[in-house]
Amino acid sequence: MQRDEDWYRISVSAGFENVVITCLFSHAEGDIDVGLYDADGHQQAAAQGITDNEILDHDVPTSGTFYIRVYYDDAGNTYDLWWNAAMRQTPIANMIRTGPAAGVQMQIETQPGWRYDLQYSTGLPGGAWDTLSTNTGNGSVLNLPDSNAVPPRFYRVLIQSP
Secondary structure, rough: OOOOEEEEEEOOOOOOOEEEEEEEOHHHHHOEEEEEEEEOOEEEEEEOOOOOOOEEEOOOOOOEEEEEEEEEEOEEOHHHHEEEOOOOOOOOOOEEEEOOOOOOEEEEEOOOOEEEEEEOOOOOOOOEEEEEEEEEEEEEEEEEEOOOOOOOOOEEEEEHHH
16 A cells, blocks of 8 residues: 555566566556665666556666665555566667568577567557567577568567576
């Protein structure tokens, strides 16, 4: 229940510096915001929407101890809070735009057995990510096409070890 600031200590392991925090609540009962802070108390990121729920997706600079702060309206409304640390998002090696009607294609060198998910969002920051394709690497260059690309679309490739 958010009647005052709530703080949660989390540990982020090396190699899993992409922190995703989800706070579910009803805005009609009072606004809630979410912040992510390092061990020294410096704010790393915040989600400060004005509708139901807050989602924060942020790459922290290093592993270690971090704090999640749930705050704002102090109206006493209930909330559900989840967090997850995943592998840091890896930049795309090469992106090719083949023409206005042909879409885009991404190329990335793969590691055998690793999973590569091509995702897109039409609204940043804080937009939902939809998966276009899931592939398993074999040590060669993987082509990740989106033949239906209509700007503006933002892309990311999530990479997961076997």
